[in-house]
Amino acid sequence: MTASRHPSDALLMAYAAGSLGEPTALLVATHLALCPRCRSAVADAEAVGGALMEDLAPAALNDGALESVLARLDSGVEPPATAPATAPAPRGDARLIPQPLRGYLPTPVEELPWRPLGPGIHAVKLLTGRGGDIARLYRIGAGRAVPRHGHRGNEMTLVLTGAYRDDLGRVGRGDVAEVDDAVTHQPVAEPTEDCICLVVTDAPLRLTGAARLMQPFMRT
Amino acid sequence: MRMPDPGTRAGNQASAMTALLEAVAAHGDRTAFAALFEHFAPRIKAYLRRLGAADGEAEELAQEAMLSAWRKAGQFDPAKASAGTWLFTIARNLRIDALRKERRPELDPEDPAWVPDPEPAADDRLHGEQRSARLRAALDYLPEDQVTVVKMSFFDDKPHSLIARELGIPMGTVKSRLRLAMRRLRQDLGEIT
Ligand SMILES: [Zn+2]
Numbered sequence: 001m002t003a004s005r006h007p008s009d010a011l012l013m014a015y016a017a018g019s020l021g022e023p024t025a026l027l028v029a030t031h032l033a034l035c036p037r038c039r040s041a042v043a044d045a046e047a048v049g050g051a052l053m054e055d056l057a058p059a060a061l062n063d064g065a066l067e068s069v070l071a072r073l074d075s076g077v078e079p080p081a082t083a084p085a086t087a088p089a090p091r092g093d094a095r096l097i098p099q100p101l102r103g104y105l106p107t108p109v110e111e112l113p114w115r116p117l118g119p120g121i122h123a124v125k126l127l128t129g130r131g132g133d134i135a136r137l138y139r140i141g142a143g144r145a146v147p148r149h150g151h152r153g154n155e156m157t158l159v160l161t162g163a164y165r166d167d168l169g170r171v172g173r174g175d176v177a178e179v180d181d182a183v184t185h186q187p188v189a190e191p192t193e194d195c196i197c198l199v200v201t202d203a204p205l206r207l208t209g210a211a212r213l214m215q216p217f218m219r220t
Numbered sequence: 221m222r223m224p225d226p227g228t229r230a231g232n233q234a235s236a237m238t239a240l241l242e243a244v245a246a247h248g249d250r251t252a253f254a255a256l257f258e259h260f261a262p263r264i265k266a267y268l269r270r271l272g273a274a275d276g277e278a279e280e281l282a283q284e285a286m287l288s289a290w291r292k293a294g295q296f297d298p299a300k301a302s303a304g305t306w307l308f309t310i311a312r313n314l315r316i317d318a319l320r321k322e323r324r325p326e327l328d329p330e331d332p333a334w335v336p337d338p339e340p341a342a343d344d345r346l347h348g349e350q351r352s353a354r355l356r357a358a359l360d361y362l363p364e365d366q367v368t369v370v371k372m373s374f375f376d377d378k379p380h381s382l383i384a385r386e387l388g389i390p391m392g393t394v395k396s397r398l399r400l401a402m403r404r405l406r407q408d409l410g411e412i413t
Contacts, residue, residue: 002335009403013370014373018324025322032327033335036338043301046308047355050304051355051359052374053266053304053308053311059263059265061279061283065257065283069283069287070254094332095332095333098331099331129322174335
């Protein structure tokens with residue numbers, strides 16, 4: 001199962017540079033778990049970062065810096081290099097919800113404190129970044145539609161289960177869809193399966209028409 | 221001009237860095253660690269200073285980064301990255317923790333949901349140091365306007381919208397310059413055609 005819609009090169013480079021806020025970095029990292037193609041692009045972007053760092057004029061460290069670091073190695077506080085610690089036992093949702101996202105969920109996905117937003121639609125807030133961007137999980141019931149809405153900023157969606165369609169096409173597991181404030185859309189989940197997705201917004205959604213009634217819920 | 225091929229001085233030096241890191245991983249070699257420290261700690265400090273860290277902060281984090289390299293040396297894979305690239309990612313992650321006060325979501329290749337790489341075309345893929353050496357050379361040939369946005373992406377810790385404002389160009393132009401730069405660099409690596 002390979003994703004067919006990917007984050008932009010600009011976004012992957014910002015991820016490699018470390019300049020994304022945590023909610024967006026979480027979305028990109030979770031896509032990377034599902035997408036070898038973008039992992040390879042990020043590895044190359046990191047190599048660019050390494051090359052740029054290597055080309056900077058070195059900044060001298062304080063006298064004795066090496067000695068003090070070596071002393072910390074000697075103090076025994078620093079264990080020698082070993083293999084990474086083993087992961088905790090996988091939960092029931094481990095195949096569905098990849099790391100690193102799963103580590104941000106306090107419980108398995110079905111036990112999350114889902115809030116109803118409208119017929120067949122639930123959401124739960126996961127994380128607010130320092131820049132005010134927010135990561136939420138949405139669950140759109142099989143065959144259900146999210147009311148048509150526009151956006152005040154960028155909205156990025158990573159599909160985890162099922163798939164949805166909107167004016168721009170089909171978005172399935174692992175796919176990333178990015179919309180900006182010029183776009184209004186009406187995502188509809190495919191009829192076979194609930195569509196769970198991770199959505200990162202950098203500004204509150206702006207709903208059009210009757211959907212405005214739902215707006216207070218969207219801010220949860 | 222820097223020469224891209226291993227066998228030149230830069231290439232030899234880079235391979236030497238990889239060998240040192242492997243010596244740290246294999247038997248906690250302190251002499252090797254000291255040599256790595258002499259080369260990389262001042263560059264990590266320069267990177268952190270360039271991103272706006274105060275001198276004391278940058279000093280402390282550069283030392284932390286080297287300690288972290290000591291602890292994690294066993295995870296270094298020379299097929300995937302050069303020593304310099306690997307140390308860059310350590311410094312970057314430490315900076316996010318310490319200066320941005322955010323967590324860096326960590327990838328876990330052992331995760332049950334992880335989609336593995338396709339069967340490796342092991343022989344055609346360049347090793348970490350070779351790829352880095354080629355990239356450094358390729359960066360010299362990028363158009364200036366692309367180099368500018370690439371450097372700002374890595375050194376300014378700003379969203380694309382602010383980079384665009386600073387350069388007085390539309391955000392779409394920032395993104396397309398980054399796309400063109402990535403494309404060109406990856407073509408030079410033979411990653412894409
Ligand atoms: Zn991808």
